[in-house]
Amino acid sequence: MTTKLKSFDASRYSIFIILALVFVGASFLSPNFLSVDNQLNVLRQVAVITILAYGAMTLIIGGMIDLSAGAVMAFAGVSSVMVYKDTQSLLLAVLVGIAVGVACNLVNAFLVATLHTPAFIVTLGMMLMARGAVLELTQGQNVLQLGDFVIIGQGTWGWAPVPALVLLLITAVIWYLMNQTRYGRGVYAVGGNEEAARAAGIAVAWVKYKAFVVNGVLVGIAGVIFMSRVNAGLPNAGVGYELQAITAPIIGGTSFSGGVGTTAGTLAGALIVGLLGNIMNLTGVGSYIQQIVMGLIIVTAVAYDVWSKRGRTRTTILRSGRRGEPAAAGADPGATADPPASGT
Amino acid sequence: MTGTLLSVEGVTKTFPGVRALDDVSFDVRPGTVHALCGENGAGKSTLMKVIDGIYQPDAGTVWVRGEQVRIKNPIDARARGIAMISQELNYVPDMTIAESFFLGRLPRRRGAVDWRYIRSEAKRILAEEGLSFPVNRRLRTLTVSEIQTLEILRAVYHSADVLIMDEPTSAIAYKEVESLFAKIRALRAQGKSIIYISHKMDEVFEIADDITVLRDGTVVSSQPASEITSAQAIAQMVGRDLDHQQYPKERIPLGPTAFKATGLSSRGMFEDVDIEVRAGEIVGLAGLIGAGRSEVVRAVFGLDRLDGGTVEVGGTPVHITSPRSAIRHGLALLPEDRRLVGIVPDMSIKKNATLASLPKVIHGGYAHAREEERLVGEFFAKMNVKAPSTETPIASLSGGNQQKVLLARWLIADPAVMLLDEPTRGIDVGAKLEIYKIMTDLARQGRAILMISSELPELIGMCDRIYVMSAGRVTAELTPDQYSQERILTYAMNDIEVA
Ligand SMILES: Nc1ncnc2c1ncn2[C@@H]1O[C@H](COP(=O)(O)OP(=O)(O)OP(=O)(O)O)[C@@H](O)[C@H]1O
Ligand SMILES: [Mg+2]
Numbered sequence: 001m002t003t004k005l006k007s008f009d010a011s012r013y014s015i016f017i018i019l020a021l022v023f024v025g026a027s028f029l030s031p032n033f034l035s036v037d038n039q040l041n042v043l044r045q046v047a048v049i050t051i052l053a054y055g056a057m058t059l060i061i062g063g064m065i066d067l068s069a070g071a072v073m074a075f076a077g078v079s080s081v082m083v084y085k086d087t088q089s090l091l092l093a094v095l096v097g098i099a100v101g102v103a104c105n106l107v108n109a110f111l112v113a114t115l116h117t118p119a120f121i122v123t124l125g126m127m128l129m130a131r132g133a134v135l136e137l138t139q140g141q142n143v144l145q146l147g148d149f150v151i152i153g154q155g156t157w158g159w160a161p162v163p164a165l166v167l168l169l170i171t172a173v174i175w176y177l178m179n180q181t182r183y184g185r186g187v188y189a190v191g192g193n194e195e196a197a198r199a200a201g202i203a204v205a206w207v208k209y210k211a212f213v214v215n216g217v218l219v220g221i222a223g224v225i226f227m228s229r230v231n232a233g234l235p236n237a238g239v240g241y242e243l244q245a246i247t248a249p250i251i252g253g254t255s256f257s258g259g260v261g262t263t264a265g266t267l268a269g270a271l272i273v274g275l276l277g278n279i280m281n282l283t284g285v286g287s288y289i290q291q292i293v294m295g296l297i298i299v300t301a302v303a304y305d306v307w308s309k310r311g312r313t314r315t316t317i318l319r320s321g322r323r324g325e326p327a328a329a330g331a332d333p334g335a336t337a338d339p340p341a342s343g344t
Numbered sequence: 345m346t347g348t349l350l351s352v353e354g355v356t357k358t359f360p361g362v363r364a365l366d367d368v369s370f371d372v373r374p375g376t377v378h379a380l381c382g383e384n385g386a387g388k389s390t391l392m393k394v395i396d397g398i399y400q401p402d403a404g405t406v407w408v409r410g411e412q413v414r415i416k417n418p419i420d421a422r423a424r425g426i427a428m429i430s431q432e433l434n435y436v437p438d439m440t441i442a443e444s445f446f447l448g449r450l451p452r453r454r455g456a457v458d459w460r461y462i463r464s465e466a467k468r469i470l471a472e473e474g475l476s477f478p479v480n481r482r483l484r485t486l487t488v489s490e491i492q493t494l495e496i497l498r499a500v501y502h503s504a505d506v507l508i509m510d511e512p513t514s515a516i517a518y519k520e521v522e523s524l525f526a527k528i529r530a531l532r533a534q535g536k537s538i539i540y541i542s543h544k545m546d547e548v549f550e551i552a553d554d555i556t557v558l559r560d561g562t563v564v565s566s567q568p569a570s571e572i573t574s575a576q577a578i579a580q581m582v583g584r585d586l587d588h589q590q591y592p593k594e595r596i597p598l599g600p601t602a603f604k605a606t607g608l609s610s611r612g613m614f615e616d617v618d619i620e621v622r623a624g625e626i627v628g629l630a631g632l633i634g635a636g637r638s639e640v641v642r643a644v645f646g647l648d649r650l651d652g653g654t655v656e657v658g659g660t661p662v663h664i665t666s667p668r669s670a671i672r673h674g675l676a677l678l679p680e681d682r683r684l685v686g687i688v689p690d691m692s693i694k695k696n697a698t699l700a701s702l703p704k705v706i707h708g709g710y711a712h713a714r715e716e717e718r719l720v721g722e723f724f725a726k727m728n729v730k731a732p733s734t735e736t737p738i739a740s741l742s743g744g745n746q747q748k749v750l751l752a753r754w755l756i757a758d759p760a761v762m763l764l765d766e767p768t769r770g771i772d773v774g775a776k777l778e779i780y781k782i783m784t785d786l787a788r789q790g791r792a793i794l795m796i797s798s799e800l801p802e803l804i805g806m807c808d809r810i811y812v813m814s815a816g817r818v819t820a821e822l823t824p825d826q827y828s829q830e831r832i833l834t835y836a837m838n839d840i841e842v843a
Pocket of ligand 1: 359384385387388390743
């Protein structure tokens with residue numbers, strides 16, 4: 001008999017256990033940690049990173065990556081701020097923020113999905129372009145005095161901070177998209193095995209476009225919340241955010257090789273990162289040390305991901321989506337890069 | 345442990361939810377071919393992966409030349425004289441043929457990889473086999489049967505004392521199998537041992553000295569091949585007597601032409617191919633390696649480019665630009681290479697099975713979980729897929745069971761025309777019968793089936809008509825009264841002059 005064993009697959013829940021441990025640990029380390037004020041503050045702080053993390057998760061599950069998130073976030077947020085100062089229309093400002101995020105990501109999508117350029121390179125380029133654009137737009141100056149714009153980042157609804165509510169809503173939407181729609185299935189399939197997805201009738205390019213658009217909307221919203229929370233349009237904001245945004249889903253079990261990951265895991269990953277940052281602030285750990293800790297977490301999470309899938313690692317994010325073509329006759333194999341080493 | 349080259353004692357291996365091997369013991373004598381038989385999911389590949397160091401057993405020991413060893417990984421295994429041709433061809437698609445021969449042991453000269461030597465050796469190996477591929481062609485552009493042939497050549501070239509062959513012939517036949525057997529016999533004569541896994545019982549009985557039968561992770565019997573018959577072995581594999589009607593073929597009154605391809609061509613692959621399949625008809629596509637059969641169906645299905653020709657489905661001309669448009673027009677393709685273009689490895693069985701029919705399970709704004717479970721569960725039971733549940737990731741299934749799930753994917757999609765490329769590849773005896781029954785059912789429902797197979801008995805047993813291809817052209821179209829293995833092979837080997 002192929003005996004069925006009752007087994008509790010601990011690894012599936014380990015991220016939530018870690019989250020609980022971090023929470024409990026933090027409450028011992030600092031008496032202020034559990035205060036309502038601090039908890040609400042944490043929620044405000046994690047909202048931006050978590051929203052970006054959902055975009056990063058979507059793309060990584062789909063076998064892509066976005067290194068431009070931090071820069072595009074600044075571009076979108078500052079654009080939104082400037083529109084607000086000109087028009088005093090909150091709605092218009094938010095829409096412009098989102099539109100800038102989507103526009104940048106449509107460029108990414110075109111290069112990745114239509115021209116088959118590796119997402120890694122494309123979004124690296126976009127990172128420079130978006131940062132340049134926002135600096136040019138503001139001539140490097142911070143935009144100050146935002147007036148009522150701050151209610152998005154600093155306001156509350158009842159006792160709940162607005163960013164936390166937005167995060168809650170976005171979490172629900174992302175969960176829905178990933179689990180209840182054809183688009184979500186498509187993302188998992190394309191990231192899991194692009195050629196098989198195509199052969200099963202998935203519109204691969206279309207799925208990639210949609211994933212980038214989702215990412216664009218999220219980056220735009222994150223930008224608006226960020227600028228509103230700090231009550232300024234900062235053209236230099238968000239440096240390094242793309243990496244934090246990538247860390248959260250990876251800690252939460254999203255695989256760098258694509259096709260695997262959950263919304264709940266990403267939320268937990270983002271909360272862990274957020275709580276660690278908060279407790280380091282509360283206990284007076286310097287910001288340089290904080291950077292080292294965050295770096296360590298990223299490296300550990302990625303190393304764990306690679307280690308746990310030894311033997312079948314295919315890091316898709318560094319690979320172009322292009323289907324191979326026959327090597328030209330007479331081509332010199334020696335002229336191509338060394339073949340990947342792999343034990344067969 | 346004298347007189348054995350390799351032995352395995354009391355090996356147990358469990359995966360979450362599955363006991364793949366349970367106290368397995370068997371011995372391989374030097375200079376013999378030891379066949380391993382068993383149903384899909386019996387544990388054959390798992391056992392071989394333990395011997396090759398890919399998996400560590402939970403319990404039990406492995407002995408090599410009388411010495412107890414712990415094989416840490418495949419490199420360690422090779423150092424001990426053990427090599428494996430694995431069932432799921434683990435090639436790097438963008439590697440060239442020449443590179444693939446020397447993968448992991450690229451010869452160097454003065455510190456640099458010696459490409460000239462690599463190419464000339466590769467050329468020599470191919471020439472000896474009568475193959476004329478350019479050695480810098482990328483593996484991606486080859487068919488599974490071609491890759492399988494290359495893997496065999498490579499393994500034999502770097503010969504080991506114990507050579508494990510996990511279903512080496514699942515995609516090849518005849519000439520290639522003959523040539524493989526000649527090589528196996530030569531190795532055996534040198535005192536080397538081969539562990540041979542196959543679902544093709546006639547091959548097993550032709551080549552094996554010893555036979556071990558596995559069922560559900562345990563050894564049922566292990567003896568010299570002369571002491572067991574094919575029927576006995578099959579009965580031991582499935583745990584009951586199999587009913588002996590091998591091909592449940594029914595002649596169904598044929599409907600109108602469901603699929604018609606005229607003048608298909610693709611530069612360097614095939615030329616001027618005409619194929620017609622009527623509703624209710626099962627049509628075979630026979631041929632040898634390199635005949636272009638898989639290339640034809642891939643191009644028809646929109647996976648590769650077509651240089652010329654027209655396709656009609658249900659009497660209307662269709663223009664197929666991608667698999668998506670092919671599916672819209674009522675086509676389906678069960679591909680030859682399940683690892684590259686079939687499975688999405690980390691996805692569950694269930695989601696893999698419904699991947700080509702998403703509108704059936706996700707509509708009205710949400711995923712209908714119960715409906716999906718019902719659709720998949722039906723095939724899961726019918727085809728006897730061995731897995732803890734439909735939520736299991738497909739990558740953890742045995743090769744044959746993965747194939748069943750992929751077939752289910754297309755049955756759920758319910759197309760008018762099914763293109764099946766080696767539908768029973770790696771499928772065990774019992775499940776094969778089940779697949780034949782499914783094909784018959786489909787025909788009865790008026791579906792049109794075009795089937796590629798390297799097993800002639802299967803084509804002869806199931807098909808209403810057989811096209812034979814050779815060197816990219818259709819060389820014959822045979823009706824049942826003309827069927828014979830010899831005739832098909834003649835057309836498959838000769839060029840059009842015979843037709
Ligand atoms: N990595 C894995 N994780 C979980 N289960 C596995 C894994 N590998 C194999 N199994 C399970 O172990 C059992 C034996 O699988 P194995 O691949 O050894 O079968 P097999 O005899 O080679 O079958 P086939 O003829 O289909 O190739 C199956 O039930 C399979 O689902
Ligand atoms: Mg196997």
